[in-house]
Amino acid sequence: xxxxxxxxxxxxxxxxxxxxxxxxxxxxxxxxxxxxxxxxxxxxxxxxxxxxxxxxxxxxxxxxxxxxxxxxxxxxxxxxxxxxxxxxxxxxxxxxxxxxxxxxxxxxxxxxxxxxxxxxxxxxxxxxxxxxxxxxxxxxxxxxxxxxxxxxxxxxxxxxxxxxxxxxxxxxxxxxxxxxxxxxxxxxx
Amino acid sequence: xxxxxxxxxxxxxxxxxxxxxxxxxxxxxxxxxxxxxxxxxxxxxxxxxxxxxxxxxxxxxxxxxxxxxxxxxxxxxxxxxxxxxxxxxxxxxxxxxxxxxxxxxxxxxxxxxxxxxxxxxxxxxxxxxxxxxxxxxxxxxxxxxxxxxxxxxxxxxxxxxxxxxxxxxxxxxxxxxxxxxxxxxxxxxxxxxxxxxxxxxxxxxxxxxxxxxxxxxxxxxxxxxxxxxxxxxxxxxxxxxxxxxxxxxxxxxxxxxxxxxxxxxxxxxxxxxxxxxxxxxxxxxxxxxxxxxxxxxxxxxxxxxxxxxxxxxxxxxxxxxxxxxxxxxxxxxxxxxxxxxxxxxxxxxxxxxxxxxxxxxxxxxxxxxxxxxxxxxxxxxxxxxxxxxxxxxxxxxxxxxxxxxxxxxxxxxxxxxxxxxxxxxxxxxxxxxxxxxxxxxxxxxxxxxxxxxxxxxxxxxxxxxxxxxxxxxxxxxxxxxxxxxxxxxxxxxxxxx
Numbered sequence: 001x002x003x004x005x006x007x008x009x010x011x012x013x014x015x016x017x018x019x020x021x022x023x024x025x026x027x028x029x030x031x032x033x034x035x036x037x038x039x040x041x042x043x044x045x046x047x048x049x050x051x052x053x054x055x056x057x058x059x060x061x062x063x064x065x066x067x068x069x070x071x072x073x074x075x076x077x078x079x080x081x082x083x084x085x086x087x088x089x090x091x092x093x094x095x096x097x098x099x100x101x102x103x104x105x106x107x108x109x110x111x112x113x114x115x116x117x118x119x120x121x122x123x124x125x126x127x128x129x130x131x132x133x134x135x136x137x138x139x140x141x142x143x144x145x146x147x148x149x150x151x152x153x154x155x156x157x158x159x160x161x162x163x164x165x166x167x168x169x170x171x172x173x174x175x176x177x178x179x180x181x182x183x184x185x186x187x188x189x
Numbered sequence: 190x191x192x193x194x195x196x197x198x199x200x201x202x203x204x205x206x207x208x209x210x211x212x213x214x215x216x217x218x219x220x221x222x223x224x225x226x227x228x229x230x231x232x233x234x235x236x237x238x239x240x241x242x243x244x245x246x247x248x249x250x251x252x253x254x255x256x257x258x259x260x261x262x263x264x265x266x267x268x269x270x271x272x273x274x275x276x277x278x279x280x281x282x283x284x285x286x287x288x289x290x291x292x293x294x295x296x297x298x299x300x301x302x303x304x305x306x307x308x309x310x311x312x313x314x315x316x317x318x319x320x321x322x323x324x325x326x327x328x329x330x331x332x333x334x335x336x337x338x339x340x341x342x343x344x345x346x347x348x349x350x351x352x353x354x355x356x357x358x359x360x361x362x363x364x365x366x367x368x369x370x371x372x373x374x375x376x377x378x379x380x381x382x383x384x385x386x387x388x389x390x391x392x393x394x395x396x397x398x399x400x401x402x403x404x405x406x407x408x409x410x411x412x413x414x415x416x417x418x419x420x421x422x423x424x425x426x427x428x429x430x431x432x433x434x435x436x437x438x439x440x441x442x443x444x445x446x447x448x449x450x451x452x453x454x455x456x457x458x459x460x461x462x463x464x465x466x467x468x469x470x471x472x473x474x475x476x477x478x479x480x481x482x483x484x485x486x487x488x489x490x491x492x493x494x495x496x497x498x499x500x501x502x503x504x505x506x507x508x509x510x511x512x513x514x515x516x517x518x519x520x521x522x523x524x525x526x527x528x529x530x531x532x533x534x535x536x537x538x539x540x541x542x543x544x545x546x547x548x549x550x551x552x553x554x555x556x557x558x559x560x561x562x563x564x565x566x567x568x569x570x571x572x573x574x575x576x577x578x579x580x581x582x583x584x585x586x587x588x589x590x591x592x593x594x595x596x597x598x599x600x601x602x603x604x605x606x607x608x609x610x611x612x613x614x615x616x617x618x619x620x621x622x623x624x625x626x627x628x629x630x631x632x633x634x635x636x637x638x639x640x641x642x643x644x645x646x647x648x649x650x651x652x653x654x655x656x657x658x659x660x661x662x663x664x665x666x667x668x669x670x671x672x673x674x675x676x677x678x679x680x681x682x683x684x685x686x
Contacts (some may be wrong), residue, residue: 033253037252040251040252043321043322171247171248174257175252175254175257
C-alpha cells in the first residue's frame with residue numbers, strides 16, 4: 001500500500017521535475033506543471049468549514065475561460081482527493097458557476113474581465129489562481145509567474161485569501177512572494 | 190604530642206574530607222549526568238531539528254524549489270555539530286548543505302526509506318521522510334559529528350572543576366572553624382589543667398568562652414571542680430596541719446616518757462644485776478665460814494664426844510649447831526640454784542617430759558624407800574623446753590608432792606597434760622596437805638612458807654625457782670588447792686608442741 005503511494009508520488013514528482021525544466025515556449029509542458037501546482041495549492045490551503053463541504057461533496061476545480069490544460073489537469077487529479085473529497089474538474093461557461101467551485105483557475109483569456117470576476121466572487125470562499133500578469137496584485141489570490149530561468153513560481157495575496165476565511169499554510173507562504181494592497185513584501189523574490 | 194592530632198584538626202580534616210568526597214561524588218555524578226544529557230539531548234535536538242526541517246521543506250520539494258530547500262538547509266549552519274544535510278528525491282540529491290570543509294555523502298550512504306537514526310563511530314545520521322498530505326516526496330538526512338559533544342563535555346568538566354575547586358577551598362576554610370571554636374577552648378582548658386596539676390594552684394579559673402554547648406558546660410564543670418578541689422585541698426591542708434601538730438606533741442611526750450622509762454629500765458636492770466651478784470656472792474661466800482663451822486663442830490663431836498669431855502647438854506648443843514649448819518647449807522644451795530636459773534641461757538629442745546618426770550620420781554622413790562607412793566605419769570608427753578631447767582621444775586614440784594603427802598599412809602601423785610584454750614598445760618597433782626586457797630598468790634614468792642617448818646621441812650625457795658623457770662620459758666604457772674585435800678600445779682612452757 002505504502003509502496004504504491006510512494007511509487008505514485010515519485011511518478012508525480014518525476015513528472016513535475018521533468019516539466020519544470022521545459023521551456024516556456026513548450027505550452028503543453030508548462031501547463032502540465034501549472035496543473036500540478038493548482039492541485040498542490042489546494043493541498044496547502046485550508047477552507048473554512050461549511051455545510052456542503054463534507055466528504056460526500058466533491059472538491060470542485062473550475063476553469064474560467066479558455067482551458068489551457070487540455071487533459072493535463074484531469075490527469076493530475078485522477079485518483080487524488082482534497083481533505084477526503086473527490087476532485088471534480090469543471091470548465092465554467094458562466095461566471096456565476098464559479099460560485100459553486102472551491103478553486104477557480106482564471107485563464108489568461110479572461111485577462112480583461114478580472115474586475116467583474118472579483119466582484120462576482122466577492123465574499124465567496126473560492127481560491128482564485130491565474131497566470132495572468134499581476135493577478136495577485138490586482139485582487140486575485142495566487143498568481144503564477146514564469147521566471148527568467150523558466151521556473152514556475154507564484155505570488156500570493158495573503159490578505160485576499162484571509163479576508164474570505166481561507167488559510168494558506170506557512171509552508172506555502174514561505175515559497176511565495178507575498179503581494180497585495182496593504183501587505184509588506186515578505187517574499188524572497 | 191605524639192602522632193595524634195588535636196580535636197580541632199581532626200574535626201577540620203573530617204569535615205574537609207567529607208565535604209571533599211561529597212563534592213567529588215557530586216561533580217562526577219554531574220559530569221556523568223551531563224554526558225548522558227548531552228548525548229541524549231543532542232540526539233533529541235537533532236531529531237527535532239530534522240522533524241522541523243522535514244515539515245517545512247516539504248512544500249519546497251513539492252513545488253520543485255531546490256533553491257528554497259537549499260536556503261532552509263543552510264539554516265543548519267548555526268549548529269556546528271551538523272556536518273552535512275540533504276534531501277534525496279528519487280535517489281538524487283535535490284538540495285544539500287555541507288559545513289565548510291565537509292562534503293555531502295555519496296548516494297550509496299543514503300539508502301534509507303524510513304525515519305530513523307544511525308550511529309556510526311562518533312557520527313550520527315538522522316533520516317526523516319518528507320511528505321505532503323500523505324504523499325511521500327523524498328528523504329531528508331542530517332549528518333552530525335558527535336566528537337563535538339566530547340568538547341562540550343570537556344567544557345562541562347572544566348566548568349565543574351572551576352566550581353568545585355573554590356567550593357573545596359571554601360569547605361576547607363569553613364572546616365577550620367571548629368579549630369577556633371572547639372579546639373582552642375579545649376586546649377586552653379588542657380593547659381590550665383596542666384598548670385593546676387604542676388603548680389598545685391587551685392585558685393585559677395578558666396575564662397568562660399562562646400563555643401559549643403558541651404564545651405561551655407565543660408568549662409563551667411571544670412571551674413566547679415576546681416572550686417571543690419580548692420575547698421577540699423584547704424580542708425586537707427588544715428587537717429594535716431592539725432595532725433602534724435598532734436603527732437609532734439605526742440612524739441615529744443613519748444620521747445620524754447621513753448627516756449624516763451629507759452632510765453628506769455637501766456636503773457632497774459643495774460639494780461637487779463647488782464642484787465643477783467650480791468646474793469650470789471653472799472651465798473657463795475657464806476659457804477666457807479659455814480664449812481668451817483660444820484667441819485669444826487664435826488671434829489669437836491668426834492674428838493670430844495662420847496664419854497670423854499662433853500656432857501649430855503654439851504652434846505645436845507653441838508647437835509643443834511650441826512643441824513643449823515646443815516640447814517644453812519641447804520638454804521645456800523637453793524639460793525645459788527635460784528640465781529643460776531636466772532643467769533643460765535635458755536636452751537630449748539624437744540624434751541621427753543614423761544622420761545624427765547619418771548627419772549625424778551624414781552630418784553625420790555629410791556630416797557624415800559620406806560614410803561608407799563603411787564606415782565602415775567602420763568606417757569608420751571613432749572615439750573619444747575630447756576631439759577635441765579625442766580628437770581629442776583619436776584624436782585621441785587614432785588619433791589613438794591612427796592613432801593606434803595608424807596603424813597599419808599598411801600600417797601597418790603599424778604603427772605599429766607590437759608589443755609586450756611588450745612594450749613597444752615602440764616600439771617602435777619597430789620592428795621597431800623594442800624593449802625589455803627586464800628594464800629595461793631604467796632606460794633611462788635621466795636621464803637614464803639604456808640606450813641610450819643616443824644611440820645614440813647623446806648627453804649621456801651623451790652616454788653620461786655619453778656616460777657622463774659616457767660617465766661623464762663614464756664609460760665604461766667598457777668596452783669589449785671584445798672587445805673587437807675591435796676594440791677594441783679598447772680604450768681605452760683610457751684612454745685610447747
